[in-house]
Amino acid sequence: MKLNQLIKSCLWIVLADSYWTEPLALASDADQPITIDSNTATYDDVSATSTYTGNVISTQGSINILSDNLVIHFVEGEVDRLVFTGKKAKFRQMPNPGADNITGEALTGEYYPKKNLLVLIDGAIVRQGNTTHTSDLIEYDSMGAIVKAGEKTSDAKRVHSVFQPKQKMANNNVPIF
DSSP states (O other): OHHHHHHHHHHHHHHHHHHHHHHHHHHHHHTSOOEEEOSEEEEETTTTEEEEEEEEEEEETTEEEEEEEEEEEEETTEEEEEEEEEEEEEEEEOOSTTSOOEEEEEEEEEEETTTTEEEEEEEEEEEETTEEEEEEEEEEETTTTEEEESOTTOSSSOOEEEEOOOOOBOTTSOBOO
């Protein structure tokens, strides 16, 4: 009887461990520093903002954002919000090891690192695997890998989603076209 309880306990530990390891990959992004490379950088102590222009590359863990311009807003010395703009600013994140990257683009984006929230505004597109969502407003929760598109307050702003079928493979694992 005690052996059965030990086996059950070990199985629960293995199951709990496999359940909790998946989100840890996302959680590790939030614990990483934000690094920025750009052509120019300006810090304004009065407005507590830092502005970066020209081929801006922002990285935090597996989250990468490419934009023409980036403004960082600080609250009490900590990064509160990143606002990026460009001719379709782009982002990419690996949600879990082995999973398809989540990519997106928009004319304007706001990233709230403390909330793990990315808001894409105006011409927003988010893709993962065979799925594409387009709307004027898309929110992406990077911690939970949850995409919310559209506005509840407006029927005029529509969401367009496309789910492509997976390609069939030939016997030698080559896609059939």
